[in-house]
Amino acid sequence: MRLNDPVHYDGAWHVYKYSDVKHVLMNDKIFSSNPGNRYSNAGGISFITMDNPEHKEFRDISAPYFLPSKINDYKDFIEETSNDLIKNIDNKDIISEYAVRLPVNIISKILGIPDSDMPLFKLWSDYIIGNKRDENFNYVNNRMVSRLLEIFKSDSHGIINVLAGSSLKNRKLTMDEKIKYIMLLIIGGNETTTNLIGNMIRVIDENPDIIDDALKNRSGFVEETLRYYSPIQFLPHRFAAEDSYINNKKIKKGDQVIVYLGSANRDETFFDEPDLFKIGRREMHLAFGIGIHMCLGAPLARLEASIALNDILNHFKRIKIDYKKSRLLDNKMVLGYDKLFLS
Secondary structure, three states, X not given: OOOOOOEEEOOOEEEOXXXXXXXXXXXXXXXXXXXXXXXXXXXXXXXXXXXOOHHHHHHHHHHHHHOHHHHHHHHHHHHHHHHXXXXXXXXXOHHHHHHOHHHHHHHHHHHOOXXXXXXXXXXXXXXXXXXXXXXXXXXXXXXXXXXXXXXXXXOOOHHHHHHHOOEOOOOEOOXXXXXXXXXXXXXXXXXXXXXXXXXXXXXXXXXXXXXXXXXXXXXXXXXXXXXXXXXXXXXXXXXXXXXXXXXXXXXXXXXXXXXXXXXXXXXXXXXXXXXXXXXXXXOOOOOOOXXXXXXXXXXXXXXXXXXXHHHHHHHXXXXXXXXXXXXXXXXXXXXXXXXXXXX
């Protein structure tokens, strides 16, 4: 599609090229994130469906706590957590026993959520992302909201404590807004890193000679994995706020626009030999998005992935995926593993 029909319409516009995806994400006044009344908001997602200036007001509440300088304060804790988890990972599912538990433990500490609550919150997160759906969703969602209400009313710490006393310019946050805010951070704080860790292992399995280079340049390896196997493959919620054009295609006001990050990150008109894994590329990938909605937790995901890479490569003598026991996620939006075993 990227080569033959890079801006395709089938009731919504599907955008595949790097330059076009970047154009949509950078021009938030033309391509709104607010779906209006198109969808019910069963998952409680908050400021990702807002536009500026409202979006900036909400995002700025927690943004200082996800700056690289602030995230670096958690480096020792991330290393300790990773080291503890990696010790007991042999012959086990790396996703459930390590790739899930590492970011979940970290984001719970940053948010101020008791560790005992994180299994429930992770289950809820999987429902919302779409990894799991069944008749129990309403029960899980209601239990999640109820538990967050209890935590907000207790003597908590972390970002929950910050939110408890936060106000916008002209009013205080409602309890519903606070709960939705934390729900969003729970999703962002665990899903991307979990899938990134699995995808890094996949890259090493496919390129066993790359291990030395990966250890020498961990950040470069993480960035190239984000490009090569982007955890989030597409973003579905952009809507034309006015008539406009994308690559000479007329987009009418109100049209839905879906941007494909995974495709953009393999665009041969932007990346040299995009289907080869090359550590140290200079071109910027779009795995975390770009513009006002660029992933708030990107610095945290990068640090977690770098530490995970180091510990995984130093723990295992070799990386070889057992494909009979492993399984990719059945989710077109998210690229990663549901189960991952090494042979």
